[in-house]
Amino acid sequence: MQSHLLFDSINIAGPEKKIREFEEELKTIEEKEQKNLTRLLKVVGEKQHYHTSELYKQEWDVLKKLLDWPNKNVFPVLDVFRMFLLHSQASEMFKVFDHGAEYLYKFLSMLSNKNELAANQLLCLKCISNMFKHPSSTFVLVSKYEMVIDAVVDYLSHENKGIRNGAITVLLNYAVAFVTRKDDNQGRVQAIGGLVNVIDTESEPQNYMRILAAVGNLIFEDEEVQSLANEFGLLDKLSSLEKFKGKDVYDKCSKYVEEIKIILSD
Numbered sequence: 001m002q003s004h005l006l007f008d009s010i011n012i013a014g015p016e017k018k019i020r021e022f023e024e025e026l027k028t029i030e031e032k033e034q035k036n037l038t039r040l041l042k043v044v045g046e047k048q049h050y051h052t053s054e055l056y057k058q059e060w061d062v063l064k065k066l067l068d069w070p071n072k073n074v075f076p077v078l079d080v081f082r083m084f085l086l087h088s089q090a091s092e093m094f095k096v097f098d099h100g101a102e103y104l105y106k107f108l109s110m111l112s113n114k115n116e117l118a119a120n121q122l123l124c125l126k127c128i129s130n131m132f133k134h135p136s137s138t139f140v141l142v143s144k145y146e147m148v149i150d151a152v153v154d155y156l157s158h159e160n161k162g163i164r165n166g167a168i169t170v171l172l173n174y175a176v177a178f179v180t181r182k183d184d185n186q187g188r189v190q191a192i193g194g195l196v197n198v199i200d201t202e203s204e205p206q207n208y209m210r211i212l213a214a215v216g217n218l219i220f221e222d223e224e225v226q227s228l229a230n231e232f233g234l235l236d237k238l239s240s241l242e243k244f245k246g247k248d249v250y251d252k253c254s255k256y257v258e259e260i261k262i263i264l265s266d
Helices: 013-026 031-045 057-066 075-084 088-094 097-111 118-133 135-143 145-157 161-178 186-198 205-219 223-231 234-244 250-265
Strands: none
Touching (some): 031 057, 057 075, 075 118, 088 118, 088 135, 118 145, 118 161, 135 145, 145 186, 161 186, 161 205, 205 250, 223 234, 223 250, 234 250
């Protein structure tokens, strides 16, 4: 697989309603900033204009301020940020490495708390995935792969299938990014164990397909990772494909399984 997968649905109405509701309670936005909030939400909600619309510093500042809301209130802000990451200007936020990394640390902080609201966990995973949209934010993710993968692997077996999907998608996007990194395979080594471990326990078809795609990328042209995958029992676990027989994803999953077997047999 060569393309990153993004959570690119745009529906601003729900998050905007909750943000307005929570702002009435928290009162963190000054009167003069209200128009900046309104314009921020308008621009983020109009995906058809993402290639031409602009956001200005004062609107970014409002978004950053909202991200500091208490965790019980921040979920609609995370959803807006997920959408904003798809905008062409989002790349500007990550061109200064340390500033961009601050957003990643925010997401990782929430993920480190296993008692965090499920909505926050899911949206943090989606935000991390959407950071793969731009080269500047991808650079931050690849530079910090060790801490990100460490935080995400724990969610591969979460009881919520949406949260599992978010975690799997983050690792799939790393697997895509790692294909071109022939000089450093430690990210592949770190990710392969967690993914192989859940192949035969995943029950959701789309999640299963993404696991296979990620595994295929991770073992591609990397003998060390192939050896690890064999040690983890990857070939035996591929028989789990049969439980998806009759599902829409079966044919594509079968193709991924055959490609994995060919790679491991070389």
